[in-house]
Amino acid sequence: MGRIREQLVDFRPAEQVSRVHRSIFSDQRIFDLEMKHLFEGGWVFLALESQLPEPNDFLVVRVGRHEILLMRDADHQIGAFYNTCPHRGAQICPVRTGNKRLHVCPYHSWSFNSSGKNRAVKGRASGAYSPAFEEQNHDLHPIARLDSYKGLLFGSLSADVEPLESYLGDTRALLDLCVDQSEDGIEILPGTVTYTYRGNWKHQLENSTDGYHVTSVHPTYMKIARDRATEGRDDSGVDGVWDRLNSITEEKAPESHGGTLGFENGHAIVWLAGPKLPGHPLFERRKELEERCGPVKSDWMFYLRNLTIFPNLQIAENFSSILRVMRPIAPDLTEMIAYCVAPKGEGADARRLRLRQFEDFFNPAGLATPDDLVAYEGCQIGHHLGGPAGWLQGYERGLTALIDGPTDEARELGIEPLHAVNGDSQIGDETVFQTHYEAWSERLGPDLDALLSGSVG
């Protein structure tokens, strides 16, 4: 073994070793390092630009332990500022979203415009301020980095980061599969779904790429979808889902092909090929997509795809389309913010179908998400109960199918992952999670080594 951090995350495919120590899901000290190095020390997803369409629109998001106020100013530029007053530190904006030309601090009424500039210090003339005070900058404090990829806004509280384009690397081509579905990009449909679960954020991180759990955790959803399709009981408005879902049943496995791809910086995707079916909201524009994007890219747009941009963004297009943001609150508490995303300009029937499918599968009161959350919470209970062994065995499935570099399908799409696994719908590759943990251990790095000295065995 090399570095001490490999006491927690041990990935040596050549030696057929792939394991993760369960303490990373419950240790407060590790959680604190994740906040420092991942969520407050590098690029994280903030919002879609389309959530701030008009001048003076604002949106408050969380980055690690900080609240960040996103504002579109009068010149249409988007800025990102700590949501805290330079005067005595009060929260500037107490509501999540809206439109305001001026934000007035509730404590002593200093005011700030939508560019974050201080517009007034109440009672300035009578305040006996020093010349030194007058020379200070009283504006809201911007975060260190803010950049956008095709309307997806990312920010970093640390200036010590590579450019966003290189951070995203080849996953840009996978984001394009979503954002290029319309020439005008994508939009979030009205309504935000926010929920919490009593479990570590990395359970959600892993689960989105976990094909192995589907037939165990979601039989209710699968049975209802099948019954609706085969017994003429479809009064749900979600027609067509069974055709896609059918491809991930064990019986259909020999006909299916897909896999996982792991990228630099912790990003990963699980995908499954499939035909273009009428129950897909994109079906109406399949010809336009083929002409505009070409056959390979337009085929991929219809594949089942769950993409994770490390550490906090997941875009899944499977039985509807969801954009999820993970916000860790404590080692055993996570907040999820989820939206239904869709190409701009989508027809009314396709939009209705997408929304009904979203409610059916992804809503926290839907047929799938609650089952996932129960599974995460069960893991967390298991971690706290401890167990006979610190190492978990849920990272080994797929190991002998793992290859370095791209598969033919990745090459066709013009991307070069670090690792790939190909198989049928039942392969349920688990080595892909190690992509996250390679970035995780690299970034927690020396702090993790120092923390671990003699403490974990």
Ligand code: FES
């Ligand atoms: S804390 Fe904001 S004006 Fe005093």
Ligand SMILES: [Fe+2]
């Ligand atoms: Fe699931």
